[in-house]
Amino acid sequence: MAATITIVRNPTFHNLRFHSPNKHFTPLVFNFAKMEGSQMGEQVVSGEDLRAKKKIFVAGATGSTGKRIVEQLLAKGFSVKAGVRDLDKARTTLSSSNPSLQFVKADVTEGSDKLAQAIGDDSEAVVCATGFRPGWDLLAPWKVDNFGTVNLVEACRKRNVNRFILISSILVNGAAMGQLLNPAYIFLNVFGLTLVAKLQAENYIRKSGINYTIIRPGGLRNDPPTGNVVMEPEDTLYEGSISRDQVAEVAVEALAYPEASYKVVEIVSRPDAPKRSYHDLFGSIRQR
Ligand SMILES: NC(=O)c1ccc[n+]([C@@H]2O[C@H](COP(=O)([O-])OP(=O)(O)OC[C@H]3O[C@@H](n4cnc5c(N)ncnc54)[C@H](OP(=O)(O)O)[C@@H]3O)[C@@H](O)[C@H]2O)c1
Numbered sequence: 001m002a003a004t005i006t007i008v009r010n011p012t013f014h015n016l017r018f019h020s021p022n023k024h025f026t027p028l029v030f031n032f033a034k035m036e037g038s039q040m041g042e043q044v045v046s047g048e049d050l051r052a053k054k055k056i057f058v059a060g061a062t063g064s065t066g067k068r069i070v071e072q073l074l075a076k077g078f079s080v081k082a083g084v085r086d087l088d089k090a091r092t093t094l095s096s097s098n099p100s101l102q103f104v105k106a107d108v109t110e111g112s113d114k115l116a117q118a119i120g121d122d123s124e125a126v127v128c129a130t131g132f133r134p135g136w137d138l139l140a141p142w143k144v145d146n147f148g149t150v151n152l153v154e155a156c157r158k159r160n161v162n163r164f165i166l167i168s169s170i171l172v173n174g175a176a177m178g179q180l181l182n183p184a185y186i187f188l189n190v191f192g193l194t195l196v197a198k199l200q201a202e203n204y205i206r207k208s209g210i211n212y213t214i215i216r217p218g219g220l221r222n223d224p225p226t227g228n229v230v231m232e233p234e235d236t237l238y239e240g241s242i243s244r245d246q247v248a249e250v251a252v253e254a255l256a257y258p259e260a261s262y263k264v265v266e267i268v269s270r271p272d273a274p275k276r277s278y279h280d281l282f283g284s285i286r287q288r
Contacts, residue, residue: 081104
């Protein structure tokens with residue numbers, strides 16, 4: 001029987017593996033970490049390799065950024081476990097017919113044990129795109145953006161998940177940046193000290209030992225990207241905005257590039273910024 005060769009991309013590390021049904025064939029692994037998504041050849045995924053696909057847990061998957069992260073992960077060949085508060089909402093927000101997408105209930109305020117159950121023993125990384133929903137509870141930012149994120153990190157520990165991507169915000173450390181009078185800093189802290197809550201969570205993640213990438217976007221826009229991503233080190237950017245599509249892209253690419261590990265990156269987009277590869281963008285930020 002003629003051997004057919006299946007080409008599979010291992011999305012976590014942007015590898016290509018060459019498989020054959022012939023069991024004497026030794027799989028080859030090539031590292032394509034320096035290639036951008038659009039430069040990659042499309043893959044054919046066999047049944048065997050479907051099982052080998054990386055599964056990523058996304059908290060806040062029904063949010064405006066979370067759903068984009070889920071969609072981009074699926075498009076890149078990952079399996080996704082979408083952590084949501086409302087399963088019915090999830091089925092209408094996200095395409096529930098995709099066999100690589102699974103919904104699980106996950107309220108980050110309910111503690112790390114429940115979250116660990118939701119994450120399960122098959123998730124290789126967690127992406128946190130939660131954010132409190134404005135309401136009457138002034139403690140909501142503290143419960144969701146601080147303790148909720150801490151709960152997720154603790155749940156990762158319980159499940160031996162060692163990769164964590166957080167969508168945070170520019171200006172979380174605005175006080176230390178001399179931005180106390182920045183209207184955005186004031187506005188976001190007036191309602192429940194939102195930025196302070198996020199900073200507390202960031203500090204917890206950084207001390208936890210988990211392999212993290214903390215992404216701090218500027219103001220989020222729903223419209224498609226109009227410029228290129230600008231990535232700067234922590235406590236640098238105090239203004240600017242970015243499309244949620246690009247924030248999702250940065251989160252997904254962070255999973256692929258080792259250069260993103262143990263880093264805090266601040267991102268906005270600018271029409272006049274040069275287009276740079278993610279290898280270059282993440283590589284340009286120093287670990288602290
Ligand atoms: N808006 C901006 O301009 C801006 C700028 C910089 C950074 N950020 C940050 O970027 C992140 C994403 O923002 P976004 O505007 O895309 O978010 P969003 O649309 O407001 O979505 C927030 C998500 O968090 C979920 N959530 C809320 N409370 C939760 C809980 N107790 N347990 C689990 N999930 C919970 C929501 O679930 P439901 O769908 O069930 O409500 C929703 O999926 C947030 O952390 C936000 O603070 C925002």
